Amino acid sequence: MKVGKRRKVNKQTRNRYIWAYIFILPQFIVFFGLSLYPIIMSYVYSFYDWTGIGPLNKFVGFSNYISVFKEEKFWNAFKNTFIYTAGFTMVSVSAALVLALILNNPKLKGIGIYRTIYFLPVVTTTAIIGIIMKNIFGNQGLINEALKIIGVIDQAVPWLINPVTAMIVLIIVGSWKEIGIIMIYWLTGLQMIPRELYEAAHIDGAGYWQTLRHITLPLLAPIGATIILLTTVSSMHVFDLVKTLTGGGPYYSTETLELYIYRFAFASDGISQVGYASTVGVILGLTVFIISLGLGWVVMRVNKSRADAGVQG
Amino acid sequence: MNTKVGKIITHVCLIVIGIVWIYPFIWMISSSLKTNKTYLTSGINPIPEKLNWENYTRAWEVANFSTYFINSVLITLGTVIIVVTLSCLTGYALGRVDFPGRKVVIVCIGALMFIPSGYTIIPLYQFMKFLGLSNSIYGVILAESSGAHVLFILLFAAFFSRIPKEMEESAAMDGCGFLGTFFRVILPTAKPVIATAIIMQFIWTWSSFLVPLVLTLNNPELRTLAVGMLSFVGKYQTDWTGMAAGATISLLPVIIVFILMQRYFIEGISGSVK
Known part of the structure; x- marks a missing residue:
């Protein structure tokens, strides 16, 4: 993106960046698995007729809402x-x-x-x-x-x-x-x-x-x-x-x-x-x-x- | 309002209301030391005739509060370790390193606070089932660790960003790498923030109800104190003194921790509104 501005990062700085990513990684996984995924699925389920057991395959559109x-x-x-x-x-x-x-x-x-x-x-x-x-x-x-x-x-x-x-x-x-x-x-x-x-x-x-x-x-x-x-x-x-x-x-x-x-x-x-x-x-x-x-x-x-x-x- | 009479009136009001305020806890503890028979006849008198510890042994042994207590301790401990570690590491990376993509991460964390969400406990439960953890204490711990921990990340990031650069530089001069600098030089200075995060998360997890309720619906042996208490009420409806003993067992640890450590907790709360 910022090609013009990009300067050559020296080895030490790159090393810092890599460590920063490693530090964030666990939070990142928890964020996707335990926060974002449940939020998305909480919407998805609302369009299904589902008892919570068995496959999620009865798509019903907005009929639950109605x-x-x-x-x-x-x-x-x-x-x-x-x-x-x-x-x-x-x-x-x-x-x-x-x-x-x-x-x-x-x-x-x-x-x-x-x-x-x-x-x-x-x-x-x-x-x-x-x-x-x-x-x-x-x-x-x-x-x-x-x-x-x-x-x-x-x-x-x-x-x-x-x-x-x-x-x-x-x-x-x-x-x-x-x-x-x-x-x-x-x-x-x-x-x-x-x-x-x-x-x-x-x-x-x-x-x-x-x-x-x-x-x-x-x-x-x-x-x-x-x-x-x-x-x-x-x-x-x-x-x-x-x-x-x-x-x-x-x-x-x-x-x-x-x-x-x-x-x-x-x-x-x-x-x-x-x-x-x-x-x-x-x-x-x-x-x-x-x-x-x-x-x-x-x-x-x-x-x-x-x-x-x-x-x- | 600073006249002498005004002050005395203020104190009297504050004390009287204060006693009424915490009377439910006094009542709970005193009832837990009465027998069910004297409880019914004692009216509002809080003082038990003689100290009767039998309610505690009954709650602890017969009503499974020993199991509930151990579960609560393990789940709270696990959650506190996971959440504080994760948010400390993230806070350091965000507050200290200007890595490419840093802004995107901050925006993502902030956005998650505002996205409207539905009933997330069901997908969370399904996810634990998918991982094969729906029948284990690890599942409860993982589910309790969910959330973006925005408050803690911000607390840590703000703290770490204020550390003078020279500290890192001198550590680097001594030959410390990124990890060495973090663990040996930076982390020890963060003790107050770590304490705040630990205490707040401890109180939240200990008091959490819906997550352990849902994740232990089919596993009575994994219940925490809050959930176990509800099933106790369903089972022994008339045993109020036993209930009071159970409630005291559940609340006393968190009350003691709060009274000893309240400085950190209240600082964290007022930090969160700012």
Whole structure:
């Protein structure tokens, strides 16, 4: 390509290049075998009628796609995924922001300990959390017992048996689990704000709330948009928690798309419909892709308007 | 907000919410030390009458948690070694050597993050079957090692690109080849990045659920703790204290590692948003 520019590479440099290729080779193999190949095949399977066993030879074109769109339970799972994502993003992003604002105060003692405590759920296994929470929100579980003692309720609330409360519990537990990590994202954003700005605001006589409103929050907007993008995309794929906490019940009312796909791909009763499941997988992937494109556009706009404002100011 | 009263109120709020925050874990550990009978009658009181270790022996011996634990350790260990080695080598090549095709590799890695993908676990499973690894722990380890490891590659590449050139040159003067320079001179300086990568990957793999769930559907003896826990719940629905013991066995290692090593983990996370 760049024949004109190509200079004679000496032996030592060529040797370095060869070693660099050798260093990349293992990652390259893993990349093709374990990442790219599955991605391509996840599309291919969606055009076949296939149970997952035996040869892949019943090509059916788009007929899986047509039957997915006709399926009522698919739309139910689609709707549940959006409810969960919207609820989870709103609760966790805003609660994490409040926590980060409190913990960003350098004069506050014990920040390290608080950060550890609020971060702890993040590192724990989601599947195990689901099982623990299933018990805690059970009819004779900790939550009902505690609420009875406080006197808020006098009869046990069937949290996981009522479709509405089951979804609320999912959102609360999911948020509780991830708030710590989102808090770290916010804290990173807060630490990127130059100290001088606060000092200048202080000299100008601005109080805490004024500084928050006119300096901190506007400057956090770019990273905030990125955080919303990250949390939305990850929560669209929620699986571990739903599988272990509600199992999609009561009667499919909390079944998200990942759970729906799993149910068809690895049917515990009857024959798996891998082709059909793959189709739903593709639809989910494309939906997430479109949403992230949209949110990505917002992120760029926010960053751009900030940059413009920076030039003017 | 920096007045004395304001500070005290902030601390009280943070402490009370903090206790509620980690109460599920306290509750889990305390339940694992109760008997099933006292568990039912104790209400919200977290303190067991006397320490009862019998739940642990039951979970460990009868409910197979010993096997699950060993599987989790082996799978996590294998995955961490593979992923950290691969991304360290790739990061060095990308961050240090301006070889022809370097840009293409970077674009490929970046693009993989954005390509919409379908339900990749099925082809991954089929691929393991094709390799003849669908019935072995190696299959689970390989499947867990999938992904582009973009974060780690970038962390390593950024670190290695900042190393002063003189270090390599003086090593070359001492007669070190490419490999010698890398292993004897460069790698020892990368310890903090390696630690970050190891801890993050450890926590992710230990907590992973879908991959081991699917790859061990027909092999109960290969189950990890997270997967084994689900089958335990299906089998012994009423044995909550046994369940709590199993959950404690599953979560304690990762909680301990996190508390001891959190500096590396949180640095890695905040590095990833930047």
